[in-house]
Amino acid sequence: MTLQEMTGSAHNFEECMKCTVCTAYCPVVPVNPRYPGPKQAGPDGERLRLKDPEFFDEALKYCLNCKRCEVVCPSGVNVADIIQEARIRYSKSKPKLRDRILASTDFMGTMVRPFAPVVNGVLSLGITKSVMDGVLAVDKHRTFPKYSFEGFESWFKHNAEASQKQYKEKVAYFHGCYVNYNFPQLGKDFVKVMNAMGIGVELLDKEKCCGVAMISNGMSEAARKNALSNSASISKVAASGMRILATSSTCTFTMRDEYPELLKVDNSAWRNSLLLATRFIYEAVSSGRKKLVFRDSYKARIAYHTPCHLEKLGWGIFSTGLIKMIPGVELIPLDSNCCGIAGTYGFKKENYEASQAIGKALFDDIASAGADFVACDCETCKWQIEMSTGNKVLHPITVLAEALDLDLTAEANK
């Protein structure tokens, strides 16, 4: 063992040289004076907490877990992991009813979807919003993502599953709660694109919410249960050599990195089989294994926003790389900024103002980009940007589905 290995510490916290670069880039610090900032909450605080857990500060709940501090740290300290793990280990506060509701994305989806039209109507009523604002502390400025009447899973079973048998090559699709309950169209676009590439789509035996919202709402036990269940379903498919693709950058990041780091769920058997759909497609096309044929008439000026978790994952280049393949597209990369929603964070009344203040730099950048629409791999960024700027936000897979000549692509991949 080398000297360096012997002095290693959990999440590298001993490597911190106290430069405060992390605090300089943390989006919460300038908008919330109660938040001590990543250096203080992370490596500095950890030193104290190791002495005595009483030093735990409940203000750590203001951390968005956006991971920006980790991306910029010159010493490779996993600042956000230190903070999140401290919350899991030491926090004594129990999640409120509101937090549990916001975090239970799949439970909520199953419950309300059969009544989707009614629920959407009710959720958009001013009076409901005021009641939620008052009773549940869900900010009234928020437009709730609409619940869709038929979920993606059900649509898939009735309309797509049978025809997938014709493809020799197959991938499994982790659709995530958002595609299932709120926006099945993205899942449909994914199936369309895959099929055009000559690839069939399967769903997992059992898919549960990845758990990201539970982690950030202090429900790590519940998150771990979901993680174990997903890990079992994914292992099965991965063992057969199949890739598991996801369209949500946050689900992908959570399952690849938060499962082992925070929830202590070993995913080494399948971590490398789980990919973001854009990475899979980019690699298939750039290696010459698959072909994409685009429509001549497709023209767009697209601003691309890299979500925080995708920035941390480091895979934004695959999404922008794919969009750049479309001949009629002009791509404007937006500056690296947090949109401020951070999953369920921005829905909470006490965070609304901070959330909008954090997002301002991004909103201004979008306004000056003069694009036809924004592209982004994250569903919650989409809500935030659409609500705050009035710009339309499309997932890169949807952009592909619209730009591709599906018949010619299918022909080229025969």
Place this chain on the structure above:
Amino acid sequence: MKFQVIIIGGGLAGLTAGLSLQKKGVSCAIISSGENALHFSSGSFSGECPEEVVPLFAEAGVVLNGDPSKDSWRLTPSGSMQKVRLAFEDVTLYPSEKVKASKVLIANPEGFIDFPTAFIADGLSQQGIPCKVKSFSLPCLKTLRESPSEMRSVGIAKKLDCRINEVAGAIHKLLDGEDLVILPQVFGLTSPEPVRALRDAVPAEISFIGNMPPSVPGIRVQMQLKKAFERAGGTFLMGDTALSTEISEGTVRFIRTKNLDSHILTADNYLLASGSFFSKGLSSTMEKIYEPLFGLDVDYPAERTQWYSENVFAPQPYMAAGVVTDADLHPMKDGKPVTNLFAAGSILAGEKNAGMALTSTFKVVKKIAL
């Protein structure tokens, strides 16, 4: 993924090379693990500087004071005068080793302890220039002081940048015939506008002097250069680390990174701009100093006892360690040059400063974009 050039390191050397090459139509990717020495910059460049840097930076919105071919002097936070070539626009440069002022006001935001006002005042009085030290307070700084980690340069800049009129008003009240105002570098985090606006609003010359890191002008310049690079079509892999590579027959075959795992990156040419010890471009054990990525030949004193000088204020010999190259800046591995790899910046053996980093960078750019 394939590029014409892959640059390892997104500091001053890597970003300048990337921006310059990308503008010449050469497709580049920069891999940058964490932030770099610019975040700790004094705001000025020592050492001989190449002329090309001035127009290149100007296009990215970065104005440089000074003359790349002539020495100037700046007042340092320790009160002494330092010979430099260029500086960010925040820093005032003088043609000789003397500050030009008849009476100076040193103004510091109340409660900011990272700015050594007493040293600066001492230095000025040694030059025979009368000065006074005053602090100013604004209501917004009071909330900042509630959180100890926030009373740092960047936290202050985030508050003051949108309140330049208030700051100017506060300084105005302190002015009593001074013709120079010295302030810490706590202005202009995302754009140089606040620096310019404050200069316009105060009826005296203003010089912004370095303080304890992080460096506000350094962060701003890093962001401006990165943005210009990306808008020119460059790919910036932020927070990723080049982990391994393969060199065979004297050429680099590919780079593997932490985030991209099995997805290898390839290029016609590679540039190693990974900095010195501070940025992990160089590493050491008890026995040796080494370059961790490619295992290149490194120049350093053979005996460990010669790595250090006992006088802590003297230059430390280990600081000059770096990779050995041929005349074209191809690094050597096992005594032979690696022909599609270049090295620039403070990874090179010898004196480390911004001028040397930029000079080696432009030399490489010319070789690659022949």
